Amino acid sequence: MATHDCYHCGLPIASHEEGKFNTVILGQQRNMCCPGCLAVAEAIVDNGLEDYYQFRTEPAQKSDDGILETLDKLKVYDDPSLQxxxxxxxxxxxQIQLTLEGITCAACGWLIEKQLSKVEGIKQVAVNVQERRALVTWSPFQIKLSQILSTLKRIGYVGSPFHPDEHEASYKREQKTFLKKLGLAGIMTMQVMMLMTGLYFDWFGAIELETRQYFYWVALTLTTPVVLYSGSTFYVGAAKALSARTVNMDVPVSLAIFGTYIAGIRSTVLEQGEVYFESICMFIFLLLLSRFLEHRSRQRAAQISANMMQYVPVSATKLEANDSVTECLAKQLKIDDIVLVKPGETIPIDGLVTQGSAAVDESMLTGEFNPVRKSANSTVYGGTVCQDGTLTVKVTQTLKNALVNQIVRLQASAMASKPKAAQLADNFSRYFVSAVLVISALTYGFWYVNGSEDAFWITISVLVATCPCALGLATPSALTCAMAKLNRQGILLKRADALEQITNIDTIALDKTGTLTQGKFTISNAWFADGIDSESAMAIACALEARSEHPIAKAFNGKVSHKVDNFTVTPGGGISGVINDTHFSMGSAAFSLANLPSSDTYPSANVFLTVKGQIIAAFEVRDTLRDDTHETLDILSQSHTLAVLSGDTQQNVDTLTAPLPIKTAKGGLTPEQKYEAVQQMQQGGAKVMMMGDGINDAPVLASADVAIAVGNATDVAKTAADVILLGDQLLSVPALIKTSHQVKQKIRQNIGWAVGYNLLILPFAVSGLLSPWMAVVGMSLSSIIVVTNSTRLLSK
Structure with missing residues (x-):
């Protein structure tokens, strides 16, 4: 772009306008041609999208010169090139992931979901309070992204596209604000507590009324900044709820604070009545402390599970066509680019190894710290570390669609499906807040009618003691910690409610090839028909299998010397294609053969190469069990019924499963027959978990109550699954089941404690036996106990 061209739209700048419109972009002063381009450019920079200029492939369209008067800055997000x-x-x-600012508690998440779900065109809204993110799916034909962000803004929240660096910066800003408010409340609480406790217990001796009033004024002065600044978090939350014509737990909190504060001012000015300034300060301090602990716990979980983008380096070494190397940004890499990865470097992007051999540390994805040997045709993933060799990698996915990005998206999607326990808790907490407000009003009316001087303070105690903050934290805190723990172990959940369903599973159905076995096939025997050249037949077989994703294809790893046309895959059957104008089929006996010859001709063969139903070659392809198959199945068989559903021959299935604790072993099944087998189990009352890895497993995975894609599963299998094992260890499955039971127990404990505490404390508060400071301590400890109990999942 020439020096005298507009940096935004690329059009020439008029001589009389040169230097008139400029701004700093990417660290340099940039000139614009008009006020419109300047306004759009500033909006892009202000909204944290400066990278747009770094990665764009062509200039933007010229903007309207009158845009300064009409531009809504959020409309910049509607630009397709920015999106x-x-x-x-x-x-x-x-679909987009948004970073949300302004979230204070679980009620904020509910409020956002409720308001956005009313907007026409928005298909799904899932707010993850723990990570301060929202996953929003919308129809671009009905609503624009800027309108979604504007709706968020109107209810008091700021949403922006998720970016790891910006998200971390947002968290740090919130933490800094939290610490300021918490620190102020803590310091003032100590001072006011010393003054007021001394007066209550007469530690100062017989002091005059004037001195006592002086202490009250000092306490009021110290309490005021705590109420107006430290407590502002709760008032903002209450205002957001009321503006949306609903209530949340911040409403009773705000009423209690302002009621006590105003009553204290009145008593101090009129020199009569009680003051509870120490209770106000302590209430705000302890409530802020519980929310700060929640804030810290969700950040700890988020660091483990969701922010995997930190592993992807910014730069990459790109090999050009003339064998020269250049440094570039990983974001700029395109499919089919060639990247050089040296020993000790992080692989910048997903790709296929074309040259070299190296041990790669994939622990950031799988949780397994044993390095994996990679060589030609091996798949590597962005963020993993090349340890001891040099690899030349062909890019297969852009950074946007790389596995680490997919994991982040799947983690966000998982929170979209809330377990029944979470839905019940959310609904109950909303109704409970309304009930608390009604009970508080009735309590005040009862004591006022009966002439009690403490009617107001009894009502304040009810508002404080029964605030359902702990109930709102009960389920989301446990779920987030559980998902973080599983992600650390190389287990990726696509649905959060799958954890709840796993606890009800009583039957586990498993595919054989690639699930129970290693999926590393070798040809143990081969037979060739009379008159057929073995080398030619093997070359045809290798050419066909080179196009297949099935694990068996790896056994035919010879040189490919034939071009294959009209290649097709029949899931559960085999493959076919045209080579030199001849149509070949290769697969199981049922798929490939018109008439299977006697077993004496091809004993134990399980893969057949045919032309028009005539066998030209047969192969015995064998696989071995995974190292941890025995141990895993021994653990699972103690509490589950195990079944194997395989497309391999019944003979091979029986041989493989004979030493295993398998109750049912069925071989020779098509994908439809696997699906029917699971349906029969479910019709018999069984809750079925299906484990598989291939294309032919997709239908049965989709039909099972819970589906697990094992190891290096195909993309189709991963799409159909509810849980993906990023590692290659079957022992992850018992760990998953154990964690699902633990999180169910934690949710029950949290909800039981929260509901039990509120129900137990309510009679004491209503009857006037509970003073405001006692209510403060009880409510805050209740929330702290719930958060602490959930974080224990991370260490188990």
């Missing part, structure tokens, strides 16, 4: 980096296609809909 390319952070908006994903979901069929005809679009």
């Amino acid at each position: 390319e980096e952070f908006v994903f296609e979901e069929g005809q809909d679009k």
Whole structure:
């Protein structure tokens, strides 16, 4: 772009306008041609999208000169070229992850979901309070992204496209604000407590009324900044709820604070009545402390599970066509680019090894610290570390669609499906807040009618003691910690409610090839028909299998010397294609053969190469069990019924499963027959978990109550699954089941404690036996106990 061209739209700048419109972009002063381009450029920079200029492939369109008067800065997000980096296609809909600022508690998440779900065009809203993110799916034909962000803004929250660095910066800003408010409340609480406790217990001796009033004024002065600044978090939350014509737990909190504060001012000015300034300060301090602990715990969980983008380096070493190397940004890499990875470097992007051999540390993805040997045709993933060799990698996915990005998206999607326990807790907490407000009003009316001087303070105690903060934290805190723990172990959940369903599973159905076995096939025997050249037949077989994703294809790893046309895959059957104008089929006996010859001709063969139903070659392809198959199945068989559903021959299935604790072993099944087998189990009352890895497993995975894609599963299998094992260890499954039971127990404990505490404390508060400071301590400890109990999942 020439020096005298507009940096935004690329058009020439008029001589009389040169230097008139400029701004700093990417660290340099940039000139614009008009006020419109300047306004759009500043909006892009202000909204944290400066990278747009670094990665764009062509200039933007010229903007309207009158845009300064009409531009809504959020409309910049509607630019398709800007959306390319952070908006994903979901069929005809679009999906985005947003970082949310202004979230204080679980009620904020509910409020956002409720308000956005009312907007026409928004298909799904899932707010993850723990990570301060929202996953929004919308129809671009009905609503624009800027309108979604504007709706968020109107209810008091700021949403922006999720970016790891910006998200971390947002967290740090919130933490800094939290610490300021918490520190102020803590310091003032100590001072006011010393004054007021001394007066209550007469530690100062017989002091005059004037001195006592002086102490009250000092306490009021110290309490005021705590109420107005430290407590502002609760008032903002209450205002957001009321503006949306609903209530949340901040409403009773705000009423209690202001009621006590105003009553204290009145008593101090009129020199009569009680003051509870120490209770106000302590209430705000302890409530802020519980929310700060929640804030810290969700950040700890988020660091483990969701922010995997930190592992992906910014730069990459790109090999050019003339064998020269250049440094570039990983974001700039395109499919089919060639990247050089040296020993000790982090692999910048997903790709296929074309040259070299190296041990790669994939622990950031799988949780397994044993390095994996990679060589030609091996798949590598961005963020993993090349330890001891040099690899030349062909890029297969852009950074936007790389595995680490997919994991982040799947983690966000998982929180979209809330377990029944979470839904019940959310609904109960909303109704409970309304009930608390009604009970508080009735309590005040009862004591006032009966002439009690403490009617007001009894009502304050009810508002404080029964605040359902702990109930709102009960389920989301446990779920987030559980998902973080599983992610650390290389287990990725696509649905949070799958954890709840796993606890009800009583039957586990497993595919054989690639699930129970290693999926590393070798040809143990081969037979060739009379008159057939073995080398030619093997070359045809290798050419066909080179196009297949099935694990058996790895056994035919010879040189490919034939071009294959009209290649097709029949899941559960085999493959076929045209080579030199001849149509070949290769697969199981049922798929490939018109008439299977006697077993004496091809004993134990399980893969057949045919032309027009005539066998030209047969192969015995064998696989071995995974190292941890025996141990895993021994653990699972103690509490589950195990079944194997395989497309391999019944003979091979029986041989493999004979020493295993398998109750049912069925071989020779097509994908439809596997599906029917699971349906029969479910019709018999069984809750079925299906484990598989291939294309032919997709239908049965989709039909099972819970589906697990094992190891290096195909993309189709991963799509159909509810849980993906990123590692290659079957022992992850018992760990998953154990964690699902632990999180169910934690949720029950949390809800039981929260509900039990509120129900137990309510009679004491209503009857006037509970003073405001006692209510403060009880409510805050209740929330702290719930958060602490949930974080224990991370260490188990």
